[in-house]
Amino acid sequence: MKYLHVVVLLCLSFYSNANYVFEAGHPSLQEWLLPDKAPAPDNNPFTEAKAELGKMLFFDPRLSGDGNMSCASCHSPMFGWSDGQKTAKGHMGRTLKRASPVVTNSAFNHIQMWDGRSDSLEDQALGPMRSAEEMNIDMETLLAFLKSSGYKDHFDTAFPNETESVSEQTLSKAIASFERTIISNNSPFDQWVKGNSSALTPQQVRGFKLFVNPDKGNCAVCHSAPNFTDDGFHNLGLASLNDEDTDLGRYSQRPLRLMKGAFKTPTLRDISLSAPYFHDGSADTLLDVVNHYAQGGVVKDNLSPNMKPLTLSEQEKKDLVAFMQSLTTPPESFSLPNLPL
Amino acid sequence: MKYLHVVVLLCLSFYSNANYVFEAGHPSLQEWLLPDKAPAPDNNPFTEAKAELGKMLFFDPRLSGDGNMSCASCHSPMFGWSDGQKTAKGHMGRTLKRASPVVTNSAFNHIQMWDGRSDSLEDQALGPMRSAEEMNIDMETLLAFLKSSGYKDHFDTAFPNETESVSEQTLSKAIASFERTIISNNSPFDQWVKGNSSALTPQQVRGFKLFVNPDKGNCAVCHSAPNFTDDGFHNLGLASLNDEDTDLGRYSQRPLRLMKGAFKTPTLRDISLSAPYFHDGSADTLLDVVNHYAQGGVVKDNLSPNMKPLTLSEQEKKDLVAFMQSLTTPPESFSLPNLPL
Numbered sequence: 001m002k003y004l005h006v007v008v009l010l011c012l013s014f015y016s017n018a019n020y021v022f023e024a025g026h027p028s029l030q031e032w033l034l035p036d037k038a039p040a041p042d043n044n045p046f047t048e049a050k051a052e053l054g055k056m057l058f059f060d061p062r063l064s065g066d067g068n069m070s071c072a073s074c075h076s077p078m079f080g081w082s083d084g085q086k087t088a089k090g091h092m093g094r095t096l097k098r099a100s101p102v103v104t105n106s107a108f109n110h111i112q113m114w115d116g117r118s119d120s121l122e123d124q125a126l127g128p129m130r131s132a133e134e135m136n137i138d139m140e141t142l143l144a145f146l147k148s149s150g151y152k153d154h155f156d157t158a159f160p161n162e163t164e165s166v167s168e169q170t171l172s173k174a175i176a177s178f179e180r181t182i183i184s185n186n187s188p189f190d191q192w193v194k195g196n197s198s199a200l201t202p203q204q205v206r207g208f209k210l211f212v213n214p215d216k217g218n219c220a221v222c223h224s225a226p227n228f229t230d231d232g233f234h235n236l237g238l239a240s241l242n243d244e245d246t247d248l249g250r251y252s253q254r255p256l257r258l259m260k261g262a263f264k265t266p267t268l269r270d271i272s273l274s275a276p277y278f279h280d281g282s283a284d285t286l287l288d289v290v291n292h293y294a295q296g297g298v299v300k301d302n303l304s305p306n307m308k309p310l311t312l313s314e315q316e317k318k319d320l321v322a323f324m325q326s327l328t329t330p331p332e333s334f335s336l337p338n339l340p341l
Numbered sequence: 342m343k344y345l346h347v348v349v350l351l352c353l354s355f356y357s358n359a360n361y362v363f364e365a366g367h368p369s370l371q372e373w374l375l376p377d378k379a380p381a382p383d384n385n386p387f388t389e390a391k392a393e394l395g396k397m398l399f400f401d402p403r404l405s406g407d408g409n410m411s412c413a414s415c416h417s418p419m420f421g422w423s424d425g426q427k428t429a430k431g432h433m434g435r436t437l438k439r440a441s442p443v444v445t446n447s448a449f450n451h452i453q454m455w456d457g458r459s460d461s462l463e464d465q466a467l468g469p470m471r472s473a474e475e476m477n478i479d480m481e482t483l484l485a486f487l488k489s490s491g492y493k494d495h496f497d498t499a500f501p502n503e504t505e506s507v508s509e510q511t512l513s514k515a516i517a518s519f520e521r522t523i524i525s526n527n528s529p530f531d532q533w534v535k536g537n538s539s540a541l542t543p544q545q546v547r548g549f550k551l552f553v554n555p556d557k558g559n560c561a562v563c564h565s566a567p568n569f570t571d572d573g574f575h576n577l578g579l580a581s582l583n584d585e586d587t588d589l590g591r592y593s594q595r596p597l598r599l600m601k602g603a604f605k606t607p608t609l610r611d612i613s614l615s616a617p618y619f620h621d622g623s624a625d626t627l628l629d630v631v632n633h634y635a636q637g638g639v640v641k642d643n644l645s646p647n648m649k650p651l652t653l654s655e656q657e658k659k660d661l662v663a664f665m666q667s668l669t670t671p672p673e674s675f676s677l678p679n680l681p682l
Contacts (some may be wrong), residue, residue, distance in 0.1 A: 059419060066434030067426055068414055078400060078680040085408055092433045093407030275682050335674035339419040341616050 022209055025195025031225040032193050034185040038107030044122060044173045046180055049158040054178025056154065056337045057171065062145060063129055065091065065136035071128065071175065074100035077334035080273025081182060086281030091136040097247055099281040104270045107180040110231045114263045114279045115250050121176035126168060139168060146171070150340025184269040184329040192326075200326055207323025210316055217293075217310065217320050228268035228327065235261040237297025237307060238280055249279065272328045286321045363550055366536025372566040373534050375526040379448030385463060385514045387521055390499040395519025397495065397678045398512065403486060404470055406432065406477035412469065412516065415441035418675035421614025422523060427622030432477040438588055440622040445611045448521040451572045455604045455620045456591050462517035467509060480509060487512070491681025525610040525670040533667075541667055548664025551657055558634075558651065558661050569609035569668065576602040578638025578648060579621055590620065613669045627662045 021028045040046040057063060058071040069091070074083045081103040083089070088096040098114050106112060111119055118124040128134040129142065146155065147166045155165040158174055189208070191199035200208070212220040224230045233250040240246060241261050250259040263279040277283040283292060294317065296309035312320070362369045381387040398404060399412040410432070415424045422444040424430070429437040439455050447453060452460055459465040469475040470483065487496065488507045496506040499515055530549070532540035541549070553561040565571045574591035581587060582602050591600040604620040618624040624633060635658065637650035653661070 061414070062425065066430060068410065068430045068434055073402070073409055076677075078677050079682075084403065084680060084682060089402075089407060089409045093409055273679070331679050333676035333678075335676050336417075336419050337674075338614070338672050339425065341420075341425060 020212060022205055024192045024197035024199070029193045033190060034105070034108065034183070034226045036185065038105075038180040038183060040177070040180055041120065041122070044176060046177055047158065049154075050174050050177035051181050052178075052337070053151075053154045053158045054174035054176065055181075056151070056339055057175050058178050059337055060339055063135060063137060063142060065138070069135050071135075074128075074134075075103045077331070080104065080270050080331075082274040084275070086276055088134075090131075090133045094133065096133060098279050099276070101264075101266060102270065102274050103179055103182045104184050104274075105182070105227050105267045107183065108227045108267075109229070111264065115253050116233060116264055117253050121179050122169075122172045125172035125175040125179075143167065143171070154340065184327075186329045187269065188326040188328075189323075190329075201322065203319050203322045204326045205323075206316075207319035207321070207326075210312070210320050211323055216312060216316065217290075219293075219320070222265045223268050229265040231265070233259055233262035233264055235259075236263075236278065236292070238278055238282060238292075247280070268324055268327050270328045270331075272325045273331065286324050287317060290317045290320050361553060363546055365533045365538035365540070370534045374531060375446070375449065375524070375567045377526065379446075379521040379524060381518070381521060382461065382463070385517060387518055388499065390495075391515050391518035392522050393519075393678070394492075394495045394499045395515035395517065396522075397492070397680055398516050399519050400678055401680055404476060404478060404483060406479070410476050412476075415469075415475075416444045418672070421445065421611050421672075423615040425616070427617055429475075431472075431474045435474065437474060439620050440617070442605075442607060443611065443615050444520055444523045445525050445615075446523070446568050446608045448524065449568045449608075450570070452605065456594050457574060457605055458594050462520050463510075463513045466513040466516040466520075484508065484512070495681065525668075527670045528610065529667040529669075530664075531670075542663065544660050544663045545667045546664075547657075548660035548662070548667075551653070551661050552664055557653060557657065558631075560634075560661070563606045564609050570606040572606070574600055574603035574605055576600075577604075577619065577633070579619055579623060579633075588621070609665055609668050611669045611672075613666045614672065627665050628658060631658045631661050 019028050020026075037046070044050075058075075061068050061070045061073070063070055064073075074088045075081045076083060078084075083100045085100070087098055088100040090096045101114060107121060112121065112124040113127075118127060126139070129137050130139065143166055146152070152166060155170060155174075159165045159170045162170060188199040188204070192205075210217040210219075211223075214221065222230045222232060222234060235241075235249075235258075239261060241248070246261060248260050250262040250264070253259075271277075271286065275284060275286075277286070277289050278292075283289045290312070293307070294310045294312050297307040360369050361367075378387070385391075399416075402409050402411045402414070404411055405414075415429045416422045417424060419425075424441045426441070428439055429441040431437045442455060448462060453462065453465040454468075459468065467480070470478050471480065484507055487493070493507060496511060496515075500506045500511045503511060529540040529545070533546075551558040551560075552564075555562065563571050563573060563575055574595075576582075576590075576599075580602060582589070587602060589601050591603040591605070594600075612618075612627065616625060616627075618627070618630050619633075624630045631653070634648070635651045635653050638648040
């Protein structure tokens with residue numbers, strides 16, 4: 001059982017290359033398409049009213065202790081639902097140690113957060129509010145505000161069957177419902193998969209071949225169909241595990257040796273909008289990311305992962321970057337909500 | 342000369358009541374209409390490219406020292422271009438002493454800021470960035486970032502005739518150009534002035550009569566046509582001037598006795614969107630504002646203004662509030678820019 005991860009990765013690796021025919025619209029490619037709508041759990045079926053309320057809450061700085069951070073402070077549509085920073089800024093402007101993950105397509109994740117400490121959007125939503133390092137608000141204070149403000153009517157409308165419409169549960173359900181609307185599934189790549197042969201350039205098609213080829217980019221082994229993530233955790237050799245202050249990532253949740261310094265595979269959809277990259281924001285560009293992998297990671301100690309260097313020419317690296325740029329759905333201008341007083 | 346203000350106010354007071362016929366579309370009312378476009382200074386003619394760039398800059402938290410405040414942190418379209426707080430939150434979440442003024446129609450002001458310390462939008466724009474209490478960014482650092490990021494192309498496009506497209510001057514010109522697009526001039530009141538007799542309710546028309554009547558609300562003496570402000574400074578008796586830490590407002594810029602504790606008359610357009618009210622955020626609702634005036638201010642010491650109590654029934658107070666609510670242009674959903682990396 002100890003090596004189950006490795007076995008699974010090897011199987012995926014074989015599978016991800018074997019079956020593709022690189023022609024626009026080919027049936028073998030259809031596994032890369034996402035559904036139009038994100039799934040929602042049985043105890044929180046999607047409604048427009050919940051999503052609208054969730055949108056207000058997501059953008060409201062009054063959900064933070066000092067009134068100047070909202071969910072959108074770190075997850076902004078202006079920065080591809082991240083923040084454009086190397087790592088996040090928290091309460092009182094402090095610099096946090098991990099990059100703000102994108103919200104984009106998080107509705108398709110089976111597990112949330114860089115270290116997977118949350119298993120649903122509902123469970124995740126209140127975490128940053130409660131964290132003293134992040135939004136730092138007392139939940140009792142927050143619920144009292146929501147009940148006594150213009151929000152009350154919106155909660156009543158969104159949760160008509162609850163005896164108490166404003167609660168921690170409904171707060172997180174509303175935000176999760178909004179997050180389920182933040183979906184990228186209509187990129188040039190998607191259009192190509194659906195049959196529009198001119199949606200990708202020849203370079204981007206070459207990049208896709210390299211992306212799935214285990215002997216070249218080998219990217220799809222983790223950034224797998226359809227959301228370009230395996231929902232798994234991997235150590236990319238970004239930091240020495242011998243350093244005392246190294247972020248151990250998934251290991252904090254699952255103390256297995258393999259999980260030391262391992263972080264969740266992020267989706268690559270809309271990736272061109274959310275530089276810089278990696279859980280520590282250490283790569284400025286997609287080419288930097290490719291170069292990191294091409295070197296086989298930077299093996300800093302004997303606990304670093306056994307990543308082998310890749311055989312990629314400079315042109316092939318550029319082709320991979322061009323492909324990743326095809327994964328961005330052209331951003332629509334995003335409308336801010338008007339907030340209740 | 343010492344009493345020039347009083348004489349001017351008395352003249353305005355007479356004028357503001359004498360000439361109105363309270364019928365939708367009546368010529369006597371046309372002075373209340375604003376132009377479609379805000380004026381721009383000769384050295385910064387309006388262009389779409391400048392306004393688009395200014396919009397990005399206005400919403401970008403990288404314009405603050407710790408990367409989590411933008412102009413929009415205090416002047417957000419989600420809160421009628423203010424922040425929904427009693428007084429503003431500044432650098433590191435500190436509470437500042439004045440309410441965030443709205444940006445709405447500031448393009449029509451002849452003088453900017455609560456204390457009038459700025460005479461143009463261009464002059465105002467960099468103030469909060471430089472302030473250690475507010476955005477707290479070093480201008481040299483900021484310009485270096487703008488020159489080395491995706492912003493450079495946008496500055497080149499917006500300022501094609503400058504030898505150095507990124508500078509303090511162009512930064513402030515771009516932001517000012519964007520602010521000139523934040524205009525409220527199509528409220529129910531405006532529609533009524535233009536001739537749509539059903540745009541105001543009978544109660545709102547009654548409120549307007551009270552608003553301009555010097556023997557009743559006497560509001561228009563300062564909240565005058567067309568932007569519901571005289572661009573002047575008045576002490577409303579909100580705080581005792583004998584307290585050492587009282588904010589002396591305009592007096593800090595013009596040390597005249599009359600200016601002690603005097604603050605700029607804000608526009609009332611879109612006023613229903615930007616509670617709480619007054620320069621110190623001390624009134625929660627428009628009815629609280631009316632009640633403050635009805636009492637003749639709160640005379641706390643012999644330096645407080647000589648405001649006389651108003652003769653207003655409870656119904657008349659409600660009529661005034663109903664009228665003020667007619668000054669809000671139905672807010673369109675506001676689209677966030679995508680920010681350059």
